[in-house]
Amino acid sequence: MPEGRPEIPAQMKRDLLEEVGHRCAIPTCKSTEALQFAHIDQWAKVQDHTFDNIIVLCANDHFRYDNKKISRQSMLAYKRNLATLNGRYSDFEQRLLRLLTQLPTVLLEGGNVLLINTMNLEDDGLVETVQTRGNISITNALMDDQGNRMGLWSTPHPVQYSLSDRGNEFVDKWFNAQELE
DSSP, rough: OTTOOOOOOHHHHHHHHHHHTTTTSSTTTTOOOSSSESSSSSSHHOOOOOOOGEEEEEEHHHHHHHHTOOOHHHHHHHHHHHHHHHHSSSSSEEEEEEHHHHHOOOEOOOOOHHHHTTTHHHHTTTTTEEEEEOOOHHHHHHOOOSSOOOOOOOOSSSSSEOOOHHHHHHHHHHHHOOOOO
């Protein structure tokens, strides 16, 4: 801690770490090692610790930001997008989106728990059910013939997900520090 700079309050540190799930806020990094609290507008300029001006970064990305390898505009977008993501999608859903950027499909098991954990992604059209074992479509099982959601019930079959076109656009914006809708 530089001389004369007050410590970031402990509760604010906890809140900031919870905001990013105890990982680096850069979506393509997500390191859990050597996390640091970075001021988006430099401390020397603002002389204040505010939640909206601090973002959690790994030591490498903090160094990159301080050395102008990551723009202030990108950092503001990452911070803004955290509120959008955390307000709408669970940690499980965010991890599934990240995984689907690396793999064409992901097969998951879990019955009702899985369906509830991915419901916002499905409702927003970001993921698609590709298939399930036994050729049973979870989407059809949950919808009536008019396309209305009927409800949830337990299924022993795993569900295979892929990113939809809309999901690919969403992840591309997220990873490239563009504003999320």
